Amino acid sequence: MRTLLVRVVAGLMLALISPLILANGWNMPIGVTALSSEIHSLHMTIFWICVAIGVVVFGVMFYSLFRYRRSKGAKAANFHEHTGVEVLWTAIPLLILVAMAVPATATLKNMYDTSDADIDVMVTGQQWRWRYEYLGEDVAYTSNMSTPREQISGESEKNENYLLEVDEPLVLPVDTKVRLLLTSDDVIHSWWVPELAVKQDAIPGFVNENWVRINEPGIYRGQCAELCGMDHGFMPVVVEAMEKDDYDVWLAERKAAAEQEAMGVDREWELAELMERGEQVYGSICASCHQVDGSGNPPAFPALAGNVQLLDDAQWHINTVLNGVSGSAMPAFRSTLNPVEIAAVVTYERNAWGNDAGDTVQPSEIVEMLEE
Amino acid sequence: MAFHFPKPTPQQNTTTADAGLADSHHHERPRGLMRWVLTTNHKEIGTLYLLFSLTMFFVGGIFALVVRAELFQPGLQLVEPEFFNQMTTMHGLIMVFGAVMPAFVGLANWMVPLQIGAPDMALPRLNNFSFWLLPVAFTLLLSTLIMPGGAPNFGWTFYAPLSTTYAPPSTTFFIFSLHLAGISSILGAINIIATILNLRAPGMRMMDMPLFVWTWLITAFLLIAVMPVLAGVITMMLMDINFGTSFFSAAGGGDPVLFQHLFWFFGHPEVYILILPAFGIVSAIIPTFARKRLFGYASMVYATASIAILSFLVWAHHMFAVGLPLVAELFFMYTTMLIAVPTGVKVFNWITTLFRGSITFEPPMLFALAFVVLFTIGGFSGLMLAIAPADFQYHDTYFVVAHFHYVLVPGAVFAIMAAVYYWLPKWTGHYPHERLAQVHFWLSVIGVNLTFFPMHFSGLAGMPRRIPDYALQFADFNMVSSLGALLYGTSQLVFVLVVIKCVRGGKKAPAKAWDGAEDLEWSVPSPAPLHTFETPPHFERPAH
Numbered sequence: 001m002r003t004l005l006v007r008v009v010a011g012l013m014l015a016l017i018s019p020l021i022l023a024n025g026w027n028m029p030i031g032v033t034a035l036s037s038e039i040h041s042l043h044m045t046i047f048w049i050c051v052a053i054g055v056v057v058f059g060v061m062f063y064s065l066f067r068y069r070r071s072k073g074a075k076a077a078n079f080h081e082h083t084g085v086e087v088l089w090t091a092i093p094l095l096i097l098v099a100m101a102v103p104a105t106a107t108l109k110n111m112y113d114t115s116d117a118d119i120d121v122m123v124t125g126q127q128w129r130w131r132y133e134y135l136g137e138d139v140a141y142t143s144n145m146s147t148p149r150e151q152i153s154g155e156s157e158k159n160e161n162y163l164l165e166v167d168e169p170l171v172l173p174v175d176t177k178v179r180l181l182l183t184s185d186d187v188i189h190s191w192w193v194p195e196l197a198v199k200q201d202a203i204p205g206f207v208n209e210n211w212v213r214i215n216e217p218g219i220y221r222g223q224c225a226e227l228c229g230m231d232h233g234f235m236p237v238v239v240e241a242m243e244k245d246d247y248d249v250w251l252a253e254r255k256a257a258a259e260q261e262a263m264g265v266d267r268e269w270e271l272a273e274l275m276e277r278g279e280q281v282y283g284s285i286c287a288s289c290h291q292v293d294g295s296g297n298p299p300a301f302p303a304l305a306g307n308v309q310l311l312d313d314a315q316w317h318i319n320t321v322l323n324g325v326s327g328s329a330m331p332a333f334r335s336t337l338n339p340v341e342i343a344a345v346v347t348y349e350r351n352a353w354g355n356d357a358g359d360t361v362q363p364s365e366i367v368e369m370l371e372e
Numbered sequence: 373m374a375f376h377f378p379k380p381t382p383q384q385n386t387t388t389a390d391a392g393l394a395d396s397h398h399h400e401r402p403r404g405l406m407r408w409v410l411t412t413n414h415k416e417i418g419t420l421y422l423l424f425s426l427t428m429f430f431v432g433g434i435f436a437l438v439v440r441a442e443l444f445q446p447g448l449q450l451v452e453p454e455f456f457n458q459m460t461t462m463h464g465l466i467m468v469f470g471a472v473m474p475a476f477v478g479l480a481n482w483m484v485p486l487q488i489g490a491p492d493m494a495l496p497r498l499n500n501f502s503f504w505l506l507p508v509a510f511t512l513l514l515s516t517l518i519m520p521g522g523a524p525n526f527g528w529t530f531y532a533p534l535s536t537t538y539a540p541p542s543t544t545f546f547i548f549s550l551h552l553a554g555i556s557s558i559l560g561a562i563n564i565i566a567t568i569l570n571l572r573a574p575g576m577r578m579m580d581m582p583l584f585v586w587t588w589l590i591t592a593f594l595l596i597a598v599m600p601v602l603a604g605v606i607t608m609m610l611m612d613i614n615f616g617t618s619f620f621s622a623a624g625g626g627d628p629v630l631f632q633h634l635f636w637f638f639g640h641p642e643v644y645i646l647i648l649p650a651f652g653i654v655s656a657i658i659p660t661f662a663r664k665r666l667f668g669y670a671s672m673v674y675a676t677a678s679i680a681i682l683s684f685l686v687w688a689h690h691m692f693a694v695g696l697p698l699v700a701e702l703f704f705m706y707t708t709m710l711i712a713v714p715t716g717v718k719v720f721n722w723i724t725t726l727f728r729g730s731i732t733f734e735p736p737m738l739f740a741l742a743f744v745v746l747f748t749i750g751g752f753s754g755l756m757l758a759i760a761p762a763d764f765q766y767h768d769t770y771f772v773v774a775h776f777h778y779v780l781v782p783g784a785v786f787a788i789m790a791a792v793y794y795w796l797p798k799w800t801g802h803y804p805h806e807r808l809a810q811v812h813f814w815l816s817v818i819g820v821n822l823t824f825f826p827m828h829f830s831g832l833a834g835m836p837r838r839i840p841d842y843a844l845q846f847a848d849f850n851m852v853s854s855l856g857a858l859l860y861g862t863s864q865l866v867f868v869l870v871v872i873k874c875v876r877g878g879k880k881a882p883a884k885a886w887d888g889a890e891d892l893e894w895s896v897p898s899p900a901p902l903h904t905f906e907t908p909p910h911f912e913r914p915a916h
């Protein structure tokens with residue numbers, strides 16, 4: 001019985017240590033930034049200090065349990081205090097802590113130095129997607145999870161990056177200091193990519209700062225780390241780091257596309273065009289609450305299919321999408337979607353899933369409403 | 373409730389004069405159910421608390437098993453994400469406020485008067501009221517599960533604005549139930565302080581009190597200090613939800629981060645409320661079964677007080693990622709690291725108590741020893757979490773889940789189990805069935821480690837907490853955790869079996885049920901008669 005106890009605990013200790021030596025998939029990633037590897041080595045240092053203390057403390061404990069068993073005739077000694085050792089085992093841990101605090105302080109200072117960034121990206125959390133805005137570049141887009149629902153429900157095979165894949169990743173150049181400005185439109189989210197060692201809360205009403213300088217091109221995956229409601233688990237973060245030249249090409253393309261879209265505001269759109277664009281927007285923005293088939297999830301998320309108020313009153317419908325519903329989970333999309341997207345998605349909602357309003361909402365109408 | 377102990381019987385009153393006369397000078401007592409509803413007796417109320425806690429332990433445990441069942445494999449199989457969030461939230465709330473806290477209050481009710489030689493708690497009617505608030509509070513809380521929009525789904529930390537603007541309608545009921553539980557805790561704490569300060573046996577100085585009494589005294593002060601903060605923060609939520617204020621709503625000029633400061637100013641002392649009485653229990657059990665006085669009694673008292681004081685200065689270590697200024701991060705990192713010092717002193721004292729003792733391994737000792745080892749492992753991960761730069765990687769991952777479950781399950785819960793095995797002979801007059809208790813112990817130790825150890829790895833590898841589905845690289849860890857949880861959960865049925873067997877019969881226990889036990893409770897008969905120490909005992913200080 002007693003030896004079993006010792007063996008089990010020894011086994012546990014081994015189980016604790018061995019996989020971490022093997023690392024990879026069991027441990028904190030070393031990551032691809034100077035800071036992430038600094039944090040990793042800080043983590044390993046503290047870990048080994050804890051292991052060392054554990055070996056000594058548990059060593060003495062199990063030695064005592066083994067050596068001083070009554071069944072082996074141990075007689076209890078009579079000592080019960082000693083000021084000297086109490087002082088000693090207060091002082092030694094204090095010294096160890098100071099030794100741990102020194103490098104931790106240096107790393108923390110480094111993490112907080114967001115000065116001299118070359119690129120500023122605004123990261124906005126929304127239930128349940130990320131919006132990225134390249135400040136000063138007129139490039140902004142949302143990034144949604146792209147894992148199909150069938151994979152989640154088990155109707156189809158899960159692919160390699162299950163739940164960690166998005167339609168449009170955040171694209172960043174390597175070897176460039178990028179400042180991230182984080183906020184939220186609704187509840188608190190937290191933007192986290194383990195390989196970049198960046199985790200920062202995105203809080204409504206606040207703008208938090210963090211920064212990253214990526215050393216190697218690649219795709220780095222993470223997730224929202226702060227419980228943000230129903231689809232908190234389905235809000236991945238994907239960063240694609242590319243060489244500076246590739247990044248410049250990518251940015252130019254995005255800018256051109258944004259200009260193209262802006263020009264679309266002035267022209268008249270066909271119903272079919274709006275429906276096609278609207279279905280895209282609906283799928284990435286609206287479907288997580290109101291469902292792909294518009295059935296919603298009442299009472300929190302009303303059905304849009306067959307919704308009488310929506311069909312009767314186009315103005316109300318547009319207004320709801322633009323300004324949200326205060327006190328509910330419906331956010332305002334006036335600043336996150338462009339007029340074309342809003343016109344398209346409203347048109348789509350009015351004419352999909354058996355809804356038969358038959359009308360189109362033109363981007364120009366949205367522009368007018370936004371100007372009012 | 374078919375419980376029938378402890379009934380005063382004349383033959384039990386032979387060893388101590390103070391327990392004499394039984395009920396003869398009391399009025400006719402209510403029988404049956406009303407006996408329990410109206411009781412003002414500390415032992416009966418202690419029993420009620422413990423049974424309530426055990427019930428909640430199983431309710432919270434079932435919620436945990438729903439969570440673990442969903443996480444057994446990647447993909448959504450059993451529950452929808454909304455319900456999953458309700459389960460994690462209710463599991464946390466029920467375990468913290470319904471299982472662990474009432475268990476310690478129950479133990480305090482039973483044992484504090486017995487350990488200080490008091491006839492009862494100082495405020496017996498208040499004691500009855502404090503208890504009966506709890507079933508009301510938790511019935512209300514559980515009833516939110518069948519309300520439209522479902523139960524609270526924003527985590528046991530209920531961060532605004534998810535818990536205000538974006539919360540289900542049942543949140544108002546959740547606030548009311550937490551208010552009731554909070555009032556119960558405050559009243560219970562007042563009662564414990566009044567008892568300890570006023571009703572000690574003549575001759576018992578503060579520095580003569582058993583450590584369980586000391587740790588509970590300090591815990592009670594913590595409760596009085598922080599429960600009103602919790603009451604304040606949930607009242608602000610109530611106002612935001614129902615009366616149009618904007619304390620936590622940025623759109624109205626409020627501050628969501630203020631919520632977290634207030635919550636954790638309550639929440640961090642709260643986690644010590646959940647562990648300090650456990651320190652007291654272990655400090656009673658280890659000397660008993662090592663047959664050697666506790667090493668460093670005075671330093672244990674000072675360490676407990678230091679931990680309590682420091683607990684008010686560390687709250688923002690839960691908030692390293694919210695964007696605090698650098699100086700605040702450094703301050704809270706240093707104070708948090710400091711807590712390791714008094715906690716270390718405690719562990720060293722326990723181990724030095726074992727050193728050159730005469731050790732046996734009865735069930736309470738097994739649980740107490742497992743506590744020392746596994747709580748220390750939780751302490752190590754706590755120290756790692758204190759390092760702010762590394763915490764940016766650990767925060768809100770399964771590493772944190774592993775950490776606080778190590779200090780709460782093989783920490784607080786194992787200490788409660790140890791206490792039950794330790795004092796069952798005093799409560800029932802019978803020893804718990806040793807073989808079954810050993811089976812319970814080993815299944816629990818294996819189950820707990822299978823459940824929570826892999827969470828360190830999944831967390832470090834990048835799995836956030838509170839997600840109903842996860843990426844494929846976390847699948848193996850989660851499968852092991854789920855199997856471990858099933859083992860741990862079902863093995864608690866063995867515990868219930870042991871308790872029932874022990875109440876009904878078993879090997880008879882003498883007044884001093886454990887030969888190494890020294891405190892006053894072992895001077896009254898086993899089972900302890902309904903009324904004890906009606907004449908204060910003479911307290912003898914152990915010789916130096």
